[in-house]
Amino acid sequence: MSALKTTLTIERFGRSGRLLEQRKQLSRSFTIGLLEGLYVAHGQIGYGGGGYIAVNLDGVKTIIDASVRDNVNNAYGSSNLRIGSPGSIGCIEPVGYENNNGGVYHQKQQILNADLGILIGAGSAAVTPTDRRMTQLIGHGQRPPDVAPVMFENYTDSDTDDYVIRGTNWGAQAFIPYTTHQLTSIWIKGWRTGSCGVTTVALYGSDEVAGANHTPTVGTCNVLGSGTIDEATWGTVSPGALQEAVLTTPVDVIAGHRYFIVVSCPTGSGGNQLQWRYNSTAYVYEMPLMTNAYGLQIRDTSNDSGASWTRNNGAFLFQEFGQSAGEFQIGGTEVYNLVISDPTGSFDIRRTFFNACGQTITVNECGIAHVQQHDLGGAAQGIQAQAFMCAHDLTGTITIDDGQLLVVKYTPSITV
Amino acid sequence: MKNPEFNLKHSSLVINPNDIVPLVTPGEVGLTYELTVRDGLFSPNGRVINHVPQQLSKSFVQQFMQLWFMHAAHLPDSLSTKIKMTNGTSHQCIGSFLDFAANAGIGDANFGLVVGTGIGAPTITDFQLAAIIQHDATPPTTGRMQYGAVSFGAPAADPTTSQFTITRNFANASGGNITVTEIGIYVQTTYLFYGWLPGYYYLMTVRDLVAGGGGILVSNGQTLTVNYRPQSVI
Numbered sequence: 008m009s010a011l012k013t014t015l016t017i018e019r020f021g022r023s024g025r026l027l028e029q030r031k032q033l034s035r036s037f038t039i040g041l042l043e044g045l046y047v048a049h050g051q052i053g054y055g056g057g058g059y060i061a062v063n064l065d066g067v068k069t070i071i072d073a074s075v076r077d078n079v080n081n082a083y084g085s086s087n088l089r090i091g092s093p094g095s096i097g098c099i100e101p102v103g104y105e106n107n108n109g110g111v112y113h114q115k116q117q118i119l120n121a122d123l124g125i126l127i128g129a130g131s132a133a134v135t136p137t138d139r140r141m142t143q144l145i146g147h148g149q150r151p152p153d154v155a156p157v158m159f160e161n162y163t164d165s166d167t168d169d170y171v172i173r174g175t176n177w178g179a180q181a182f183i184p185y186t187t188h189q190l191t192s193i194w195i196k197g198w199r200t201g202s203c204g205v206t207t208v209a210l211y212g213s214d215e216v217a218g219a220n221h222t223p224t225v226g227t228c229n230v231l232g233s234g235t236i237d238e239a240t241w242g243t244v245s246p247g248a249l250q251e252a253v254l255t256t257p258v259d260v261i262a263g264h265r266y267f268i269v270v271s272c273p274t275g276s277g278g279n280q281l282q283w284r285y286n287s288t289a290y291v292y293e294m295p296l297m298t299n300a301y302g303l304q305i306r307d308t309s310n311d312s313g314a315s316w317t318r319n320n321g322a323f324l325f326q327e328f329g330q331s332a333g334e335f336q337i338g339g340t341e342v343y344n345l346v347i348s349d350p351t352g353s354f355d356i357r358r359t360f361f362n363a364c365g366q367t368i369t370v371n372e373c374g375i376a377h378v379q380q381h382d383l384g385g386a387a388q389g390i391q392a393q394a395f396m397c398a399h400d401l402t403g404t405i406t407i408d409d410g411q412l413l414v415v416k417y418t419p420s421i422t423v
Numbered sequence: 424m425k426n427p428e429f430n431l432k433h434s435s436l437v438i439n440p441n442d443i444v445p446l447v448t449p450g451e452v453g454l455t456y457e458l459t460v461r462d463g464l465f466s467p468n469g470r471v472i473n474h475v476p477q478q479l480s481k482s483f484v485q486q487f488m489q490l491w492f493m494h495a496a497h498l499p500d501s502l503s504t505k506i507k508m509t510n511g512t513s514h515q516c517i518g519s520f521l522d523f524a525a526n527a528g529i530g531d532a533n534f535g536l537v538v539g540t541g542i543g544a545p546t547i548t549d550f551q552l553a554a555i556i557q558h559d560a561t562p563p564t565t566g567r568m569q570y571g572a573v574s575f576g577a578p579a580a581d582p583t584t585s586q587f588t589i590t591r592n593f594a595n596a597s598g599g600n601i602t603v604t605e606i607g608i609y610v611q612t613t614y615l616f617y618g619w620l621p622g623y624y625y626l627m628t629v630r631d632l633v634a635g636g637g638g639i640l641v642s643n644g645q646t647l648t649v650n651y652r653p654q655s656v657i
Contacts, residue, residue, distance in 0.1 A: 009451065009453070009481070010447050010448070010451035010452060010453020010454070010479070010480070010483070010654075011451060011452040011453060011483055012450060012451055013450070013452070033450040034450060035449060035450045035657045036450075036655075036657045037452050037655040037657075038585065038655065038657070039578055039580045039585035039655070041452065041655060042578045042585045042586060042587055042653060042654075042655055043578050043587075045523060045587070045653055046575065046577065046578050046587040046653075048522060048523035048524065049523050049524065049525040049526070049575065049589060049610065050525070050526050050575040050589075051520075051521070051524045051526045052575075059577065059578075073520050073521075073524070085494075085518060085519050085520040085522070086497060087494065087520065088491065088494035088495060089494060089495065089496075089497040090495040090496070090497075091495060091496045091497050134657055135582065135657065136580040136581070136582070136583065136584060136585040136655065136656075136657055137580050137585070342492065342495045342496035342497075343496070345488065345489065345492045345504060347485045347488065347489070347547065347548070349546060349547050349548055350546065350547050351547065352483075352485050352488040352489075352547055353488070354488065354492045354495075354496075356495065377495070419452075419488070419491075421483045421484075421487070421488060421547070422547075423481070423482050423483070423484060423545055423546055423547040423549075
C-alpha cells in the first residue's frame with residue numbers, strides 16, 4: 008500500500024521504427040500545480056467569490072477556480088485538470104457551457120496544443136515543487152537548434168518619435184514570438200539627455216486576465232528576466248541607436264504567448280532621461296499569432312512605475328535575440344489505458360515527438376501542463392482557461408537524431 | 424452529566440510551509456492524516472485528550488483514479504468510465520466543475536471528510552466506508568456524531584514538498600463513547616441525469632484505517648478533528 012507513484016517511460020525509435028533506447032524512471036515531480044488544481048476542486052474555491060492565485064506557463068499570477076457554473080442551479084462541464092490535447096499546431100477551446108435558459112458561457116481564450124499535456128525541454132536545472140515553467144521548452148515545428156543567438160521578433164522600421172523614460176515614467180512593448188526559444192538579450196533604440204542612469208530592460212509575462220487589459224502590471228506579472236544598459240552606452244544625439252541589454256539569466260518564451268519588454272531608468276529625472284524611439288502609426292508591428300482583440304500590437308506607457316498603463320498607437324523599436332533548442336513535430340497528448348485491477352489502478356499519458364529538423368536535438372527535461380479555468384463572472388464575461396504546469400522531471404540527456412521519434416509516457420498508479 | 428449542546432463551529436487551517444511533515448516519499452503524490460481529540464464540542468481551545476500525529480494515508484481508491492483520468496482525458500460523458508458512487512450505483516460522469524468537491528457544510532455527511540467504525544482493510548475497490556458514522560442532527564443519538572463544515576488550508580510548498588489541508592471536526596454529543604476506526608474522503612461528482620440537467624452524486628476517493636488498529640476514542644462531549652493533507656514530494 009502506498010501513495011500514488013508515477014513511472015516515466017522514455018523511448019527513442021529509429022527511422023525504421025526500431026526501438027533504439029528505453030529509459031524507465033520514477034517520476035519525481037508532480038509540482039504544486041497539481042495540488043493547486045486539486046485544492047480548488049476539493050474546496051470549490053471561487054464559487055461565490057474569490058478564487059486562488061496560481062502562476063501560469065507565462066509566469067503570470069492568474070486566478071484559477073472551480074466556479075464554472077451559472078446561477079440558475081446547473082452544473083456543467085469543466086476543463087480543469089485536462090491534460091489531453093490534439094497534436095500539431097492549432098488550439099483547443101476548453102469547455103464553455105450552456106445553461107438551461109439557453110445562455111452560452113463562452114470560452115475567452117484558447118490554449119495552443121503544444122502548451123498542454125506532456126512538454127519536453129533542453130534545460131537541466133534542478134526541479135523544485137514550485138516550478139511553473141520548463142527551463143528551456145522545446146516547441147512545435149521543424150526548426151533546428153541555434154548554435155548562437157539569432158534575432159527573433161523585432162520592430163525596427165521608421166521610428167518617428169521619442170518617448171521619455173525616467174523615474175516613474177516607464178515604457179512597454181508587447182511581442183508574441185512565433186518560435187519558442189530562450190531569449191538572451193533585448194535591443195532597444197534610443198538616446199539620452201543628461202544623466203539617465205542605468206537603463207533596466209525587463210521581460211514580463213502579459214497579464215491575460217480578462218478586464219486587466221493585457222498589460223505588464225507590476226505586482227501581477229512576474230518579471231521573467233532583466234538586463235541593463237549603462238548610461239555611457241547611449242548616444243546623446245537623436246535618434247540614437249539600438250543598444251543591447253543582456254538578460255542576467257536567459258528566459259524561455261513560448262510561441263503564441265504574449266510578453267512585454269519593459270524599459271525604465273529609475274534614477275532618471277527631468278532633463279536626465281532616455282528617449283525610447285517609437286513609430287506612432289497604428290499596427291506597425293504585427294504579431295504573428297493573436298489570442299484576443301489586442302493581438303496586433305501593444306505599446307504601453309506608465310507614469311507610476313508600472314502600476315498602471317496607458318495604451319498607445321504605434322510600436323517601440325526593439326529586437327529580441329535568443330536561441331531555439333530546436334523543434335519537434337509534436338503529436339497529441341493521449342490519456343488512455345485506465346486499468347483497475349485489484350490491488351492496482353493506473354492510466355497512461357503519452358505524447359510523441361518527431362524530429363524532422365535535419366539535425367540532432369537534445370532533451371533533458373519533461374513535464375506536464377494541465378488546464379485550469381476561471382469563471383469571469385457570468386455569461387457576459389465568459390470563462391478563462393490557461394495552461395499550468397503540474398509536473399516537471401529531469402530525464403538525463405537524450406539525443407534524438409533527425410528522423411527519430413521520441414515517445415514520453417507518464418503512468419500514474421496506486422496500489423492498495 | 425448534562426448533555427452537550429448542539430453547537431457547530433468550524434475554523435480554517437492554513438499550514439505554514441515550515442510545519443510541513445514529509446511522510447510521502449520522493450516521487451509520490453499522497454496524503455497524510457492527523458487526528459486530534461479535544462474536550463468540548465467544536466471548541467478549538469479545548470484540552471487535547473488524544474492525538475494521532477501525522478500518518479501516511481495508505482489508500483487512494485479506484486474512484487480517485489477514475490475521476491482524475493476522466494478530467495485528464497477530457498472524456499465526454501458518453502465515453503467516460505462508469506464510476507461507483509457511495510450508494511453503490513455506477514454512473515458515467517460528465518466531468519463538471521463539481522468533481523472532487525469536498526466542501527460540505529455543517530451537518531452534511533454525504534461528502535467531505537467522513538468517519539466510520541468499520542475495521543476491514545482498505546481495498547482498491549472500496550466505494551464507501553465500511554460503517555460510516557451518520558450526522559447527529561438531533562442529539563443525543565447513539566452512535567452518531569455532529570459533522571462540522573469542511574475547511575481548507577491553501578497550498579504551500581517547502582523545498583521538497585507541496586501540499587494543502589482539508590479539515591473537519593466531528594463532535595460527539597451522542598451520550599456515549601464512540602471509537603472512530605476509519606476515515607475517508609467523499610467528493611461530489613456530476614452525471615448526466617437527463618437532457619442537460621445534471622444529477623449530483625458522491626464517491627469515495629480515499630479510505631484509511633486509523634493507525635494503530637484500535638481506532639481513536641471520542642468520548643461524549645469531545646470533538647475529533649481530522650486533517651487530511653494531500654502532498655506531492657519531489
